[in-house]
Amino acid sequence: RSLAESLDAELLMYLAQRRITPGFLNEIDLFLRGHPELAEYTPDFVRRFNNARPLAAYRFFLKGYTRPARYVPGILPERDDQITLPHELPSVASTVDDELVDFFDGYEYRYDILRRIDDQVRALCNFLRSGGRLTWTQRLLVGLTLFGNPVDAYKHYEYNYQTEWLPHRYLPEHVVLSEVPKEPDYSVPTARVRTLDGADDKTRHTFLNTRRKMARANDAGV
Structure with missing residues (x-):
């Protein structure tokens, strides 16, 4: 199936509410088409994805996706001077995000890591206020925390940013690929x-x- 070609109104409205570009659905479609071996090695995953309504299929896919979603252009800052720091910084540890709840379903809800993200973003914002310049990955973490969704801030931090637990830095794009045997x-x-x-x-x-x-x-x- 193709999420992008479904043109499902419920799914498109959901993406708009979360400021995710509809083009992100094309990326999901390309990922699935690029891994036909999933049908052989993970038939339950394929069956659940294909049989669900488009929005449910989208959220089911995201549960194992280790990359942030792609946002509408202009939502995430590309330069430091595009970051307008709010008087009070949001907290991913205290914000309820249904996708983040889904992501942790069946596992411990990692408040410790979420608090670590809050601490890191607070330090980066203070660094910005003092005239410092952020790297691309630092800017993305700040942007996802301030202007994006908590689940994407978590995914970027845990699977691309942090250096304390390296195995998570080397996970595949989707955890379902871990079930496919290596050559x-x-x-x-x-x-x-x-x-x-x-x-x-x-x-x-x-x-x-x-x-x-x-x-x-x-x-x-x-």
Whole structure:
């Protein structure tokens, strides 16, 4: 099925209320079409998605999606000078978001991580007020917290931003892909530097940042 082609009024109204662009439905369609193996390895997921009404199917898909939704252009700031800081910052830990409730359904509701997001955003906003400049990922976290939906702020923080629990940084785009077996020749990538003659040179230290990240991921069991 195609969520984008359904043109379902209930779904489109829901997206508008949450400031999500209808084009996000195309991304979901492309993801599903790009993984036909799901029909073989996760038939229950496919059946539930196909049999639900469009809005219910959309929310069912999002429960395992590890990326933020895509917002209507102009909602999230692309530059620091586009961020208007409110007098009182919103709190993702104290805001009720039905999608976030769905996301945690069956698991512990992670107030500790949500409070960590609030603390991080508060620090970044203070940094902005003092004339600091944010990185792209910092700006996105601030934008999702101030102008987006709590579930997307959580997903960006937990699966793209934080560095305390690296396995979550390396999850696939949707957790359902974890149920698809790896190819027989799949292997964990190893960081190496190539010399001019093509031999591995393990004594050189170029690309240190990449090598350090891969080493930390390996230590974390990723």
